[in-house]
Amino acid sequence: MMVVGHSLGGRVATMLAADNPLVTGLMVIDISPISTRKxxxxxxxxxxxxxxxxxxxxxxxxxxxxxxxxxxxxxxxxxxxxxxxxxxxxxxxxxxxxxxxVDEWCDIMSHFQTITTPTIFVRGTASPYIADAALPELAKVFINSSVKEIEGGTHRLHHQFPELLSDLIKNFANENSGCHLP
Known part of the structure; x- marks a missing residue:
């Protein structure tokens, strides 16, 4: 099963993938589960x-x-x-x-050390939600992950680039879920 989540849904999807061996792929859209209190x-x-x-x-x-x-x-x-x-x-x-x-929102990463589930983080280049500074920590925790950027995208990637995002989801699902999406 592949799980996709955007924003808060991306954090929920991350927690699901961390705790569920049935998740074979995780796509987190424009949010980082790694955050600072500030x-x-x-x-x-x-x-x-x-x-x-x-x-x-x-x-x-x-x-x-x-x-x-x-x-x-x-x-x-x-x-x-x-x-x-x-x-x-x-x-x-x-x-x-x-x-x-604030406390619940910031504490998400304390629930796990590493996630081996194949993961893609999708971020808009005009969005602040996955900061460059978070990328090294993401790579350390999500040891089988990559980052895809959508040039000019804001936090509303699904509204700005629906076809591109749909293609990313389909391709990732076909590679990681054991099923084929048309």
Whole structure:
């Protein structure tokens, strides 16, 4: 079985692969399971800022949420998936709780020493989520891994380059899962 995960799903997929010998391939899209408390705190603070803006938008009954967020300094990448989150998520609760996630978020690598599962990390060259500084540690922990870069890609690789990402997934699955994807 091959497991693919993006962002938080990539961290969940990593934990699954580390604990499950049935996983024959792991693809982690634009997130590093290796982090520092400082980088994670910055990441969570940015998300909390974004969520608090969404709470403000709801309180003010804003109809053009993307324009509202941009006017408050949110980046284009932060705004890209806002419609679904704005309509479905309890942003007030998430904003209130997100800073408490730092310890759990940072502690993922303490669960294992090495992972031998064939692994590909896919990162966008315009995304900060898999930093160059993390690559040596990734290679040390994920001893059967490689990194694929998508030039110009941000954290939303699946929206920017759906065909390219789909091809990467299919090729990796065909090489590592024991089955053939068309």
């Amino acid at each position: 980088s994670e705190r910055t990441f969570l603070m940015a998300h909390r800022f974004f969520l608090e803006l969404m709470v403000e938008a709801r309180e003010n009954k804003v109809t053009d949420i993307e324009a509202f967020l941009v006017s408050r300094g949110a980046t284009e990448d932060m705004c890209a998936a806002v419609e679904q989150a704005y309509r479905q998520m309890n942003v007030a609760v998430v904003a209130e709780q997100i800073m408490g996630m």
